[in-house]
Each structure stands twice: as structure tokens, then as C-alpha cells.
Amino acid sequence: xxxxxxxxxxxxxxxxxxxxxxxxxxxxLYIWLPYGLRIRNNIIxxxxxxxxxxxxxxxxxxxxxxxNLLRKESEHIKGFEEQxxxxxxxxxxxLNVKLALRPTSETAIYPIVALWIKSHKDLPLKIYQVxxxxxxxxxxxxxxxxLREITTFKEAHTFHKSMEEAEExxxxxxxxxxxxxxxxxxxxxxxxxxxxxxxxxxxxxxxxDTIFPDGRTLQIATIHNLGQNFxxxxxxxxxxxxxxxxxxxxxCYGISDxxxxxxxxxxxxxxxxVLLPDISPYQIVIVPIIYKDSxxxxxxxxxEIYKRLSKKYRVYIDLREDETPGSKFYYWEMKGIPxxxxxxxxxxxxxxxxxxxxxxxxRLKVENxxxxxxxxxxxxxxxxxxxxxxxxxxxxxxVRIYSLNDIKSGCVNExxxxxxxxxxxxxxxxxxxxxxxxxxxxxxHGSCIVCKELxxxxxxxxxxx
Amino acid sequence: xxxxxxxxxxxxxxxxxxxxxxxxxxxxLYIWLPYGLRIRNNIIxxxxxxxxxxxxxxxxxxxxxxxNLLRKESEHIKGFEEQxxxxxxxxxxxLNVKLALRPTSETAIYPIVALWIKSHKDLPLKIYQVxxxxxxxxxxxxxxxxLREITTFKEAHTFHKSMEEAEExxxxxxxxxxxxxxxxxxxxxxxxxxxxxxxxxxxxxxxxDTIFPDGRTLQIATIHNLGQNFxxxxxxxxxxxxxxxxxxxxxCYGISDxxxxxxxxxxxxxxxxVLLPDISPYQIVIVPIIYKDSxxxxxxxxxEIYKRLSKKYRVYIDLREDETPGSKFYYWEMKGIPxxxxxxxxxxxxxxxxxxxxxxxxRLKVENxxxxxxxxxxxxxxxxxxxxxxxxxxxxxxVRIYSLNDIKSGCVNExxxxxxxxxxxxxxxxxxxxxxxxxxxxxxHGSCIVCKELxxxxxxxxxxx
Numbered sequence: 002x003x004x005x006x007x008x009x010x011x012x013x014x015x016x017x018x019x020x021x022x023x024x025x026x027x028x029x030l031y032i033w034l035p036y037g038l039r040i041r042n043n044i045i046x047x048x049x050x051x052x053x054x055x056x057x058x059x060x061x062x063x064x065x066x067x068x069n070l071l072r073k074e075s076e077h078i079k080g081f082e083e084q085x086x087x088x089x090x091x092x093x094x095x096l097n098v099k100l101a102l103r104p105t106s107e108t109a110i111y112p113i114v115a116l117w118i119k120s121h122k123d124l125p126l127k128i129y130q131v132x133x134x135x136x137x138x139x140x141x142x143x144x145x146x147x148l149r150e151i152t153t154f155k156e157a158h159t160f161h162k163s164m165e166e167a168e169e170x171x172x173x174x175x176x177x178x179x180x181x182x183x184x185x186x187x188x189x190x191x192x193x194x195x196x197x198x199x200x201x202x203x204x205x206x207x208x209x210d211t212i213f214p215d216g217r218t219l220q221i222a223t224i225h226n227l228g229q230n231f232x233x234x235x236x237x238x239x240x241x242x243x244x245x246x247x248x249x250x251x252x253c254y255g256i257s258d259x260x261x262x263x264x265x266x267x268x269x270x271x272x273x274x275v276l277l278p279d280i281s282p283y284q285i286v287i288v289p290i291i292y293k294d295s296x297x298x299x300x301x302x303x304x305e306i307y308k309r310l311s312k313k314y315r316v317y318i319d320l321r322e323d324e325t326p327g328s329k330f331y332y333w334e335m336k337g338i339p340x341x342x343x344x345x346x347x348x349x350x351x352x353x354x355x356x357x358x359x360x361x362x363x364r365l366k367v368e369n370x371x372x373x374x375x376x377x378x379x380x381x382x383x384x385x386x387x388x389x390x391x392x393x394x395x396x397x398x399x400v401r402i403y404s405l406n407d408i409k410s411g412c413v414n415e416x417x418x419x420x421x422x423x424x425x426x427x428x429x430x431x432x433x434x435x436x437x438x439x440x441x442x443x444x445x446h447g448s449c450i451v452c453k454e455l456x457x458x459x460x461x462x463x464x465x466x
Numbered sequence: 467x468x469x470x471x472x473x474x475x476x477x478x479x480x481x482x483x484x485x486x487x488x489x490x491x492x493x494x495l496y497i498w499l500p501y502g503l504r505i506r507n508n509i510i511x512x513x514x515x516x517x518x519x520x521x522x523x524x525x526x527x528x529x530x531x532x533x534n535l536l537r538k539e540s541e542h543i544k545g546f547e548e549q550x551x552x553x554x555x556x557x558x559x560x561l562n563v564k565l566a567l568r569p570t571s572e573t574a575i576y577p578i579v580a581l582w583i584k585s586h587k588d589l590p591l592k593i594y595q596v597x598x599x600x601x602x603x604x605x606x607x608x609x610x611x612x613l614r615e616i617t618t619f620k621e622a623h624t625f626h627k628s629m630e631e632a633e634e635x636x637x638x639x640x641x642x643x644x645x646x647x648x649x650x651x652x653x654x655x656x657x658x659x660x661x662x663x664x665x666x667x668x669x670x671x672x673x674x675d676t677i678f679p680d681g682r683t684l685q686i687a688t689i690h691n692l693g694q695n696f697x698x699x700x701x702x703x704x705x706x707x708x709x710x711x712x713x714x715x716x717x718c719y720g721i722s723d724x725x726x727x728x729x730x731x732x733x734x735x736x737x738x739x740v741l742l743p744d745i746s747p748y749q750i751v752i753v754p755i756i757y758k759d760s761x762x763x764x765x766x767x768x769x770e771i772y773k774r775l776s777k778k779y780r781v782y783i784d785l786r787e788d789e790t791p792g793s794k795f796y797y798w799e800m801k802g803i804p805x806x807x808x809x810x811x812x813x814x815x816x817x818x819x820x821x822x823x824x825x826x827x828x829r830l831k832v833e834n835x836x837x838x839x840x841x842x843x844x845x846x847x848x849x850x851x852x853x854x855x856x857x858x859x860x861x862x863x864x865v866r867i868y869s870l871n872d873i874k875s876g877c878v879n880e881x882x883x884x885x886x887x888x889x890x891x892x893x894x895x896x897x898x899x900x901x902x903x904x905x906x907x908x909x910x911h912g913s914c915i916v917c918k919e920l921x922x923x924x925x926x927x928x929x930x931x
Binding site for chain 1: 487489490491492495496497498499500503504507523524525526527528529530532535547548549550551552553554555556557558563565567574577578581582593598600602614615617
């Protein structure tokens with residue numbers, strides 16, 4: 002079903018694997034269930050670790066932004082105006098100043114950072130936070146993909162003493178997200194968004210896009226070079242070495258719940274979730290195979306292995322008595338646990354355990370003494386297998402196209418485009434697809450697919466979420 | 467200063483130790499700075515661990531609660547009505563249904579749990595979440611103590627098949643919070659709040675109160691037995707073993723940013739923060755003592771010890787070249803780091819390091835080979851010392867009082883009180899203090915301090931935050 006009707010598969014797996022409860026009585030708001038939340042929290046830990054290794058410090062700013070701050074950068078508010086939720090009352094009193102639920106936190110953070118930065122010695126400054134943000138979406142909402150409460154918004158904000166340093170920071174942000182998505186085995190392409198699709202207030206926006214099983218692309222990370230567009234209205238100034246003053250140069254970059262959507266959509270298969278060992282709530286599930294006459298020895302043995310493996314891994318032992326091994330197998334496969342260890346009387350006699358890996362569905366006998374060593378290798382193997390499978394499917398959905406008539410709506414089309422807005426807009430109108438932007442990692446001589454002007458720019462266009 | 471003018475000390479340390487930035491331009495909203503946020507995150511980890519060991523599962527519900535749900539339990543909404551922030555607009559459109567920013571999450575969670583629970587087999591159910599909640603406070607706000615955005619609200623919700631089980635759960639909640647506050651070395655007393663001061667919608671409320679250096683008490687945790695007060699309006703029913711149906715019995719309990727306030731206020735001293743090893747962002751700071759002629763060997767040696775200790779502890783090595791050792795000492799003492807290791811040429815010659823402990827300000831020489839062993843013991847010692855000092859100061863502020871005229875406004879007064887609302891209210895009017903409630907762990911025969919009726923109930927009254 003996953004390939005024929007992805008949307009149905011996705012909605013079903015979100016529910017069956019207990020990622021979210023989608024029955025909250027407000028459009029676009031969902032409930033994280035314990036199993037889904039653990040996956041999400043493991044993913045947050047990974048990005049935090051990477052950001053901190055790159056010198057970012059975590060902060061936490063308020064949710065509520067006074068109207069005057071939100072309106073301070075004019076392009077920014079234009080871009081978000083229609084999507085802002087406004088708090089207008091406290092109890093039964095009208096507030097003097099309307100408060101916005103942050104749609105993103107630039108306008109909450111920058112007036113305060115203006116107080117923090119005095120001199121070039123305070124730069125660069127790199128901070129991040131993981132917060133909930135709100136968008137009054139009028140489009141069709143979808144769990145983890147298009148939300149009114151984005152529950153998992155990781156936003157980083159950086160401050161620099163020159164445009165060159167800001168440009169370097171954009172490159173660092175690209176490296177950060179490459180590491181992150183590589184760790185999650187999520188394939189990506191990196192596109193510089195066309196001007197009409199950049200972040201409101203940015204000089205330019207670079208996006209990571211992945212491809213979903215239905216051929217549609219999903220934006221999974223964005224990086225913005227803000228230049229001095231915010232530092233001027235928010236008056237974030239620093240004293241230079243020569244004693245003169247300048248406004249800082251800024252970047253910001255973010256990811257959201259969509260990362261979790263991608264992990265589900267890209268690695269899952271017809272039988273349910275397929276989770277990487279790094280993010281799975283449990284890395285191993287142990288299922289004792291119980292027969293009446295060997296119950297005691299099997300349980301003892303299973304508990305022993307459970308205790309032993311729990312020292313190194315997140316392990317669950319499924320001792321439910323009202324379920325058969327078969328239904329337990331089915332359940333944990335649907336939940337995507339990377340490894341299942343089956344322990345039956347025969348295994349004990351042979352001094353082995355049976356290991357089932359979720360990704361390839363292979364069953365392997367492993368000697369009791371070497372389980373840990375074996376699992377370590379297997380985890381690497383699972384990661385490598387899922388990653389190369391994902392990239393293979395990803396690349397199969399990208400086509401190099403030279404003529405308007407050949408454009409495929411179920412694929413990502415790589416084309417030569419001169420870069421003028423008019424050609425891009427013409428293309429979107431004509432095809433109903435979205436111009437994702439210019440490939441930052443690819444050039445090839447040719448002529449613009451619309452105006453035929455010579456260019457080496459490659460653009461990507463596709464149907465997108 | 468801490469003892470003479472606690473309020474000034476507190477505000478200053480919040481700023482100087484970089485816990486919060488208090489300059490956000492909306493009353494009652496503050497910014498978590500990296501150092502403060504790490505302390506807060508370490509504290510959250512501790513409570514999560516304890517809750518999970520007690521079978522609670524983490525969930526995450528939406529922030530926005532539709533008005534009709536918030537109004538479903540009449541006592542509850544009465545209690546919160548004046549404090550609710552209302553979202554009334556999305557973009558420039560009036561919303562059809564006003565949305566409340568959760569002041570607490572009962573009314574968001576319970577309609578969904580009603581869908582989860584079908585049979586006695588689904589019970590007990592124990593869930594929790596750590597979220598931001600909002601109160602439109604009209605009283606004087608204070609960092610971490612009285613907030614409009616409570617950034618760190620840990621709320622647990624439990625569901626049971628009988629009143630007895632709900633009562634048992636209240637006891638478990640008490641045990642959970644005892645473990646938690648013991649781990650933080652925060653002294654507490656446990657009071658059953660008078661009826662007029664219970665949680666809106668609860669049968670009764672049990673609170674943990676601590677005492678601040680200024681003699682005022684601070685509520686740091688509450689536990690509510692909700693009985694069937696919510697399960698009836700929200701129709702949370704289950705099928706019993708005999709096939710009949712009943713509404714579930716519920717409890718809920720929570721803690722907030724106030725835990726961080728307590729850790730700061732109770733263990734800090736005139737020189738700044740004093741942090742427990744478990745929650746300190748760094749457990750150890752290494753300060754190399756540099757002289758020109760021995761710089762190389764001291765730095766090498768310091769880095770070696772830094773690397774060695776980093777395997778077991780959170781360690782920071784302060785290599786700033788523009789600060790003297792003295793100013794580094796002062797800085798890290800103010801920040802509350804439990805241990806400082808000084809490494810100078812003389813130490814290296816003697817094959818020792820100098821260890822300074824923040825809590826007692828002792829300096830100790832420790833042999834290079836046995837640092838780890840020594841630190842482990844020292845961490846225990848620091849914990850025990852801070853805990854017993856805190857409890858000693860706490861108990862000194864509690865007085866046993868037998869007559870209205872003897873009541874002390876700077877202390878917690880333990881008195882006999884019959885328990886009638888009229889006597890309690892009379893006492894509050896007369897003294898200007900707050901009736902914290904009945905001591906759940908103390909009884910003593912006497913007569914009500916107001917009406918002279920015989921009783922063995924002990925109540926506590928005090929000035930409170």
C-alpha cells in the first residue's frame with residue numbers, strides 16, 4: 002500500500018504505530034503519544050548535540066510577541082501577517098497591546114540580543130532554541146507536515162561582524178544539517194529558493210528538500226542569510242576594532258516536526274515503521290518463545306539476556322501472556338523496532354539466540370557469547386542499508402529534463418533555467434509544479450528551458466507539500 | 467546581603483549568574499539564558515527519570531484549548547477564568563471559537579483520554595507532560611516565582627478504577643516529590659490545603675511548601691485528588707470486571723519553574739549560586755595557574771586532567787588569557803560550580819591538584835592518582851552538607867505556637883486549628899498570614915487557637931509568596 006497510496010499509508014501508520022492521536026478537536030493540532038514522542042525526543046537530542054558541538058548555546062525566549070515588535074521589520078510581518086494568531090484578551094479584559102503567538106522568533110529574540118552585543122568581542126554569537134510556534138494555516142493541514150501548532154521548532158540565530166562571516170555561517174549551517182540528515186539516513190537536495198519564495202526579511206534562503214514516496218518534495222530545513230535586514234530595524238550594533246560602529250550580519254536556520262514525518266515516510270514499509278537504532282524508543286525487543294514444559298528456563302534465560310543487553314542498549318522484553326509470539330512479532334514489526342531477539346528452548350539448548358532484523362526481515366542465529374559484538378555490527382549494517390536504499394529511491398525520482406514537454410509531475414525535474422523571475426513564474430503556471438530553486442551543488446551548460454538564454458544554472462521543479 | 471535583603475539578592479543573582487534575562491518587554495515573561503537553561507534542563511531530567519521509574523509515560527498535548535472544553539467543568543473554569551489568555555484572531559479574521567492558552571491541561575487532555583480508556587484493563591493510566599502554560603497574573607510578577615508564561619510546567623495526570631486507587635496514587639505522588647526534592651536537597655513540609663484554597667475542581671489538594679530565606683513559604687508542588695469531578699463532565703468511563711460501567715477516578719500533580727527558584731534561593735550564599743553536582747551545568751571547573759616560566763607544563767598537565775575527568779564528569783577548563791586566576795575564582799564561585807581544580811607548577815611538582823569546594827570554601831590537596839575516587843566521595847559530601855544545612859535553616863524557621871498573640875510573621879507557625887473554614891479565615895484576617903493547611907505528617911492534642919475546640923490537627927500558617 003505504501004507505494005500505491007502513500008497518503009493513506011501515512012495516516013494509518015501515524016495512528017497504528019501510536020505516533021500521534023489526530024482526534025484533537027481543533028484543526029491542525031495533534032497529540033504526541035508516548036511512542037511517537039520518544040522518537041521525536043531522540044531526534045531532538047541528535048540535533049542538539051550537533052549544534053552544541055558547533056558552538057551553539059541553547060536559550061528559551063517567550064512565546065508571546067508584542068505587536069509593535071512583530072511589526073518592526075516590514076517584509077517579515079508582510080510574510081507572516083495572515084498566519085499570526087493574536088492574543089487579545091486576558092481574562093475578560095482587552096489587552097492594551099495585542100500579543101502574537103510566535104510564528105518564528107526573530108522579533109522576540111533580536112531586541113534582546115541588541116542588549117547583549119556591544120563589541121566585536123561578543124561576536125560571533127550562536128544561539129538556538131527548541132519551541133512550539135504557531136501558524137494560522139488556511140491550507141489543508143497534515144500531521145507533522147502542515148500544522149497550526151508546530152510543536153518541535155528548532156531555530157538557530159547567529160550574529161556576525163561581516164557579511165563574509167555570515168556567508169561562512171550559512172556554509173556551517175549546511176554542514177550541520179547534512180550531518181543531521183545523514184545521521185537520520187534522510188536523503189536531501191539543497192536548493193536556493195527563488196526570490197519570491199524566500200523567508201520574509203531574508204537576503205536569500207537555502208532549503209533542504211527531501212522526496213516523499215509519492216514523488217512530492219518536502220522542505221525539511223531552511224537556512225536564511227538575513228544580512229543587516231533585521232539588525233538595522235532592531236538596532237543590533239557592535240563596536241569594531243577601529244572604534245567605529247556597524248550593525249551585525251545575521252543568519253538563522255530551522256527544522257521542525259517534518260523531520261519526524263520524513264523518518265516515518267522514508268524508511269517505513271508496507272508492514273509499518275522501520276526505525277534506525279539511534280532514534281528507536283527501544284533498539285531491541287526480546288520475545289521469549291514459551292512452551293508449557295520449558296517456560297521456566299526460557300523466561301530465566303530471557304531475563305538474563307535482557308539484563309545483560311540493557312547495560313548497553315534500550316531493550317524491551319515482551320512478557321505479555323495473552324499474546325502469541327506471532328502477534329508480538331507483528332506488533333513490534335509495525336512499531337519498527339530494529340532488532341527482535343527470539344529465545345526458545347531450542348536456542349537455549351544450542352546456546353544461541355535468534356535475531357530478526359526489521360529492515361531486511363532476515364533471521365540469524367547468533368552465539369550467546371558474541372551477541373553484543375554482533376549487534377554493534379548489525380546496527381551499523383542496518384543504518385548503511387537504510388541509508389543506501391533511501392538514497393537509491395530518492396535518486397530514481399530525479400530526472401534530467403531538457404524540454405518543457407518532457408517534464409514529469411511525479412518526479413523532481415532538473416532543468417536549465419536562466420534565473421529570471423519571469424521564466425520561473427511562467428514555468429510554475431505552465432506545469433502546476435513548484436520551482437524549488439537553484440541546485441547549489443550542480444551546474445551544467447545548456448539553455449534556459451523557457452527563454453532559451455544560455456546558462457549553466459540547474460533548477461529543480463516538482464510537486465511539493 | 468542574602469539574609470538582610472533576600473529579594474535584592476535574588477534579583478541580582480538571577481542576573482549575575484546568567485539564569486534569566488529579565489528585560490523582555492512584556493510583564494511576567496523572561497528569557498532563559500544558556501547557563502540557567504542547563505540547570506533547568508538537568509532538573510527536568512531528574513523528575514522525568516523518577517516519573518518514568520514510577521510508570522508514567524510522556525505525552526504532549528496542544529497549547530490551545532477551545533472555549534467549550536475549558537468551560538466544561540464549572541468549578542475549574544471559575545478558578546481560572548480571570549487568568550486565561552484568549553486567542554481571538556487568526557490573521558485579521560475573528561476565530562469562530564475562542565482558544566485559551568492552557569493555564570493547565572486538564573481540559574485539553576481529558577476529552578482525548580476519554581477515547582483511550584475503554585475497560586478496567588486500560589487502568590491505571592499515568593501520563594505526564596512538560597510544557598509552557600499561561601496565567602494572566604495581575605499580581606506582582608517575579609522571575610521563576612510568579613510568571614505569565616510558566617515555561618516549565620510538569621503536569622502528571624492519572625486515571626484509576628476506584629477511589630482507593632486514586633488515594634494510593636496521591637501517596638505515590640507524595641513519594642515521587644519527596645524523592646525529587648530530596649535529590650535537590652530542598653526541604654519541604656506537606657500541607658493539605660484548606661478547602662477555599664484547593665485546585666479548582668479538585669476534591670482536595672496536597673501541597674509541598676518550602677521556606678525561603680526571607681521566611682516566606684513557596685508552594686513548590688501540588689497534588690490533587692480529582693475524584694470523579696472531571697471524569698463525569700468529560701465522560702471518561704470504563705467497563706468494570708462485572709460488565710457495568712463507572713467513571714474513572716483521577717489525580718493530577720505538578721511542579722514548575724519554582725523548583726529552579728528554590729534551588730537558587732535555598733542553597734545560594736552571599737557569593738552567589740551554590741549548585742549541587744547533579745544539576746550544575748559543569749560539575750568541575752579547572753583553572754590552570756599560569757606563570758611565564760611554567761606555562762607550557764601547566765597547560766599540558768591541565769589539559770591531561772581535563773581530558774581524564776571529562777570521561778566521567780561535566781568539566782570546563784577556563785583557558786581565558788585576559789583574566790587572572792583570582793577573577794576566574796570569583797566568577798565560577800558566583801556561578802556556583804561545586805568544585806574547582808587549581809593546577810599550578812607547585813602542584814605538578816608534588817604530583818597533586820588543589821581542589822576547592824564551593825559549599826564550604828575549603829581547599830584540599832589531592833594526589834593525582836586518586837582524584838576520581840576523591841571527587842566521587844566529595845560529591846556525596848557536598849550533597850549531604852547542602853542538604854543538612856538547608857534542613858537546619860528550614861527547621862529554625864518553624865515555630866510551635868499556642869496563642870494568637872505569639873504568632874510570628876517571619877516564621878511558619880504550627881498551631882492547633884479545628885479545621886472549620888470560619889476559624890481559618892478568622893486567623894488569616896487577624897494575622898495577615900496565609901493558612902497553608904493541615905500538616906499531613908503531624909498531629910498533637912490541643913485546642914483550636916481560635917475557637918478553643920479540642921483537636922489534634924496541626925495547621926501551618928505563614929507569610930507566603
